Amino acid sequence: MRELSAPKGVSEYFPPRSQYFEFVRETLISAAKVSGYQLMELPAFEDTELFKRGVGESTDVVSKEMYTFEDRGGRSITLRPEGTAGVMRSVIEHNLDKLTLPIKVWYSGAFFRAERPQAGRYRQFYQVGIEAIGLNDPEIDFEVIAVADRAFKALGLKSYRLDITSLGDSKSRASHRKDLQIFLDTLDLDEATRARAAINPLRLFDDKRVEIQRVMEKAPLLLDYLSEESAANFAKVQELLTGAGIAFTINPRMVRGLDYYTGTTFEFVSDKLGAQSGIGGGGRYDGLMAELGGNDLSGIGFGLGVDRILLACEAEGIFDSTEVKSELELFVVALSSAEKNFVAGLVNELRNKGIKCDMAYGDRALKGAMKSADKSGARFSVVIGSDEIETGKVALKEMKTGTSKEVRISALSDEIKAN
RNA sequence: GUGGUCGUAGCUCAGCUGGUAGAGCACUCGGUUGUGGUCCGAGAUGUCGCGGGUUCGAGCCCCGUCGAUCACCCCA
Known part of the structure; x- marks a missing residue:
């Protein structure tokens, strides 16, 4: 407990x-x-x-x-x-x-x-x-x-x-209430029900018991007193x-x-x-x-x-x-701990530009990191290693189809917005 | 406030007439060097809601208690 x-x-x-x-x-x-x-x-x-x-x-x-x-x-x-x-x-x-x-x-x-x-x-x-x-x-x-x-x-x-x-x-209600009260007085009701009626006689119209419902069928309706x-x-x-x-x-x-x-x-x-x-x-x-x-x-x-x-x-x-998820657009994975800082900076920059993105945290193996990319529901993913940092180009992978496309890191936000 | 049902791993549940606990899913790692969703393997996890009682022994029986759930009253 x-x-x-x-x-x-x-x-x-x-x-x-x-x-x-x-x-x-x-x-x-x-x-x-x-x-x-x-x-x-x-x-x-x-x-x-x-x-x-x-x-x-x-x-x-x-x-x-x-x-x-x-x-x-x-x-x-x-x-x-x-x-x-x-x-x-x-x-x-x-x-x-x-x-x-x-x-x-x-x-x-x-x-x-x-x-x-x-x-x-x-x-x-x-x-x-x-x-x-x-x-x-x-x-x-x-x-x-x-x-x-x-x-x-x-x-x-x-x-x-x-x-x-x-x-x-209020006039309609007053005259109806009088007639309803007279009607209710003719009924043989148990005490609890009578107490309820005393507080608000209309309540009986809503009673779930069939006996009461049947009896109330003959009761005067407020709608007729309008x-x-x-x-x-x-x-x-x-x-x-x-x-x-x-x-x-x-x-x-x-x-x-x-x-x-x-x-x-x-x-x-x-x-x-x-x-x-x-x-x-x-x-x-x-x-x-x-x-x-x-x-x-x-x-x-x-x-x-x-x-x-x-x-x-x-x-x-x-x-x-209906699709209601506010879909994450990009998930960024650092290949090794050496690229962590670069990735954190990149993600921060993309977020400043309004791209909904997230990254793999901690020291997960690539397979595990990709798994979290998958679970995040992001449309695209990107893996960043030393090569990517050197060339300034990444493989932007569309998760649903598994296909990827080479994109300059500087053009990432535009590319994602365009899709 | 009244009544019914239920309370076992993160989730859904199994556990025969009482002999000190399991499955599936999820999770973590792996199936040789940088890519998820399928498949295979390995691993971690529980004071069996809580407190009493009966018993040599209780997840399983009894009492109490707390909680959940559904219904009544009433209402969104």
């Missing part, structure tokens, strides 16, 4: 798999950037109060999954369990809402939830998210969903679906999605875990994963900013789970066909 090991439930990415993680994360970020979103780099921990007020004390995330501790000044600090609340806090704090609206930002980083780990669920996990704040319009709802969809398509994902619904405005304006907005979002060729399913039984969602709400689900199949989700949040003490601006955003998306990519075999 090792003395030290990683804390329970954290994900770690190291070579060679880390390159796929990086590829996934960068692809997700690119989709946000190409749509005009700008970076917001925020702290990984915040005042505990922010999440209690922002995410909602009735949620499981806040009531039992937060990493909360007291710092040396006696302040209650919490490692961020999600990204939206922190973005809102920063926008309010720095008066970003005085700028042109909407504010469009993206973020990426680690998030923390003290849950029991399982496939695709970690205590520290990675998300890429975007927020568009200060505009309540179907076209921005559509844009946000389209950013996520574009990201998934860019990765080459196929086996995923998009569920959407609308939670309407105000005229909400319904019109939702219809417009659907129209835009359809026009863009983005397939979706209206799922009136969809339930999200965070309290702040209103209006358009959506979820991307992969069917190649286990129980934790949600690869991203988000929605509109009308009252959040005001709740946190800012102007009453509406916003919409999403969070995408980088860990789960990586898992989904692997499950779909995407990396079998």
